[in-house]
Amino acid sequence: MAVSWDQLIVDAADHTGLGRWWARALGWVVVVDTGEEFEIRQDPRRFPGILFTPVGDGKIVKNRLHLDLRPDDQASEVTRLVALGARHVDIGQRDEPWVVLADPEGNEFCVLGSRKN
Structure with a gap:
């Protein structure tokens, strides 16, 4: 069985704002902006991407990833x-x-x- 890495999911209070920040930081392009999901990739046809999703709570402790x-x-x-x-x-x-x-x-x-x- 083959498997590939599709995307990294990032929960964010302002998922669109954080996604746009990372797009600028990495020089990546926005490929999805639906209001509920915001995804960026190095190239629209290239994986993995980073998908930002909204959450109601803030970050509390050091990231584990x-x-x-x-x-x-x-x-x-x-x-x-x-x-x-x-x-x-x-x-x-x-x-x-x-x-x-x-x-x-x-x-x-x-x-x-x-x-x-």
Whole structure:
């Protein structure tokens, strides 16, 4: 039996606003905007996507699943994401080489350094 990853689901208080934020952050396109679902993908024909759905409650604790982004230039990307509305967060990472940020609804994600081949 074959299986493929279709999408990641993100619950959000403002699912459309958060979806638009992530579309800008990743440079992805909106493929679904129905009012109840908001989906973005790197390319409309390419999976996986990220599907944002509305929930009534806010985020309470640290995420148990998060995205790691690997830009060419970590410092420039952190500056760009903070300008878009991300914020620095401390989850106990101390002196690690990655930067932990949170999106506008507080979901943590990491900005890694360049890959060493």
